[in-house]
Amino acid sequence: MSENDNNQKEALFSPKNKKLLTNPLGKDNPINVQVLGICSVLAITVQLRASIVMAISVVAVMGLANVIISLLRKTIPPRIRIIVQLTVIASLVILVDQVLKAFVYDVSRQLSVFVGLIITNCIIMGRLEAFALQNKPWPSFLDGIGNAAGYAWVLLAVGFFRELFGSGTLMGYNVIPGFMYEMGYEDNGFMILPPMALITVGIIIWVHRYKDRDLIDIS
Amino acid sequence: MTNRYIFLYASAMVVIVALVLSGAATLLRPIQERNMRMEKMQNILAAIDIPASRDEAEELFNQYFTVTKIVDHRGEELEGDAFEVELQEENRKPVEERQLPVFIADVDGETFYVVPVRGSGLWGAIWGYVGLESDVKTIAGANFDHASETPGLGAEISGESFENQFRGKKIFDEDSNFRPVRVVKGGAPDDDPHAVDGISGGTITSDGVTDMLRNGLEVYKPYFEKIKSS
Numbered sequence: 299m300s301e302n303d304n305n306q307k308e309a310l311f312s313p314k315n316k317k318l319l320t321n322p323l324g325k326d327n328p329i330n331v332q333v334l335g336i337c338s339v340l341a342i343t344v345q346l347r348a349s350i351v352m353a354i355s356v357v358a359v360m361g362l363a364n365v366i367i368s369l370l371r372k373t374i375p376p377r378i379r380i381i382v383q384l385t386v387i388a389s390l391v392i393l394v395d396q397v398l399k400a401f402v403y404d405v406s407r408q409l410s411v412f413v414g415l416i417i418t419n420c421i422i423m424g425r426l427e428a429f430a431l432q433n434k435p436w437p438s439f440l441d442g443i444g445n446a447a448g449y450a451w452v453l454l455a456v457g458f459f460r461e462l463f464g465s466g467t468l469m470g471y472n473v474i475p476g477f478m479y480e481m482g483y484e485d486n487g488f489m490i491l492p493p494m495a496l497i498t499v500g501i502i503i504w505v506h507r508y509k510d511r512d513l514i515d516i517s
Numbered sequence: 518m519t520n521r522y523i524f525l526y527a528s529a530m531v532v533i534v535a536l537v538l539s540g541a542a543t544l545l546r547p548i549q550e551r552n553m554r555m556e557k558m559q560n561i562l563a564a565i566d567i568p569a570s571r572d573e574a575e576e577l578f579n580q581y582f583t584v585t586k587i588v589d590h591r592g593e594e595l596e597g598d599a600f601e602v603e604l605q606e607e608n609r610k611p612v613e614e615r616q617l618p619v620f621i622a623d624v625d626g627e628t629f630y631v632v633p634v635r636g637s638g639l640w641g642a643i644w645g646y647v648g649l650e651s652d653v654k655t656i657a658g659a660n661f662d663h664a665s666e667t668p669g670l671g672a673e674i675s676g677e678s679f680e681n682q683f684r685g686k687k688i689f690d691e692d693s694n695f696r697p698v699r700v701v702k703g704g705a706p707d708d709d710p711h712a713v714d715g716i717s718g719g720t721i722t723s724d725g726v727t728d729m730l731r732n733g734l735e736v737y738k739p740y741f742e743k744i745k746s747s
Contacts, residue, residue, distance in 0.1 A: 342668070344669035348668055374526075375518045375523045377518075378526070385530060385534055389534045393537075396541050397544060397545070398553070400549050401548045403549075464669065487717060490670060511607055
């Protein structure tokens with residue numbers, strides 16, 4: 299991923315750029331393949347709604363952070379680059395939190411501490427360090443959005459199954475019909491505890507590898 | 518890159534970030550504070566079962582809650598605006614110095630008393646409002662909220678299915694002794710007017726609610742007794 303410094307114009311969505319966006323959804327998925335950001339997946343996927351808002355917030359923070367670091371990349375002193383990255387991420391997260399509090403107060407009430415947790419999401423810093431520091435703003439933006447989306451779909455999938463089987467609801471609405479309970483069906487309380495999130499992620503990784511044989515490490 | 522550059526870079530970065538963040542905080546503060554006021558009104562209304570959207574909250578609050586007052590631990594009235602009292606600050610003071618807000622509603626001729634309570638759950642603060650009927654013994658409704666309890670577990674205290682259990686429960690027993698509502702792990706007996714079901718997996722939060730109700734309502738005891746005797 300070396301910098302493309304020659305002056306020829308590259309199309310905004312050239313095949314190479316498209317790859318930046320789509321690869322993290324599958325082959326380079328930050329959670330399934332790189333196993334990053336697991337902590338937040340365990341913490342906030344009890345209910346689908348929180349997962350959705352978290353996903354949107356991460357997309358916003360990650361896209362912006364990648365662009366900002368990419369714009370600054372030639373000025374950042376290498377010795378303090380981690381501190382600079384962290385400052386940028388933390389400021390963006392605080393801004394997102396303030397904006398949510400002012401304009402979508404209910405959503406911000408629901409997310410409470412989770413917004414702050416975005417700072418600790420290692421995927422964001424991983425992408426700043428691995429990509430934005432060496433690349434131009436536009437590819438960095440695509441890379442940020444792509445990785446955030448790759449994180450988001452796994453988050454939503456885990457949130458979906460945990461809420462469905464753990465509480466029998468989706469987005470807070472009952473979806474398991476009453477007669478199922480009368481026939482003896484019970485919500486699985488274990489699903490709302492963090493260990494089941496890990497197992498759910500494990501199952502998703504399993505299915506993912508089954509579908510995409512390239513990911514299987516044969517050695 | 519020289520050390521000088523690094524120092525300048527870091528200093529400039531800190532100054533810029535500080536300006537941007539404090540600017541954003543200052544600009545957004547009035548909107549955020551309005552949201553919080555509305556939410557507080559909404560929660561107080563919810564404690565006597567008046568559903569209100571955020572936008573209606575102010576109008577409905579002013580319509581029903583015609584009297585608000587501050588009392589002390591002996592039940593004597595104090596000067597001040599009850600709505601502005603922060604329970605978090607008051608709970609740090611010794612009981613004798615606390616200002617205790619009471620919101621009194623008149624709903625179609627019937628009087629309701631709403632008092633705030635505050636305590637701690639597993640991860641952080643929990644708080645809420647308890648609405649009492651005119652006999653200051655029967656709970657008309659309760660509304661709870663939390664800072665950071667676990668979603669799906671402790672956080673369920675702010676869910677309707679938990680809050681609705683409090684309706685009709687008593688905080689004084691038949692001999693007029695103070696006996697607040699307990700949250701019981703594994704389920705409360707059906708006929709116990711002083712207990713509600715706890716939340717599976719949320720035991721520490723449930724215990725927090727029990728403590729919060731005991732501590733929070735006990736300080737109002739003299740005031741309630743004054744109302745009863747008048």
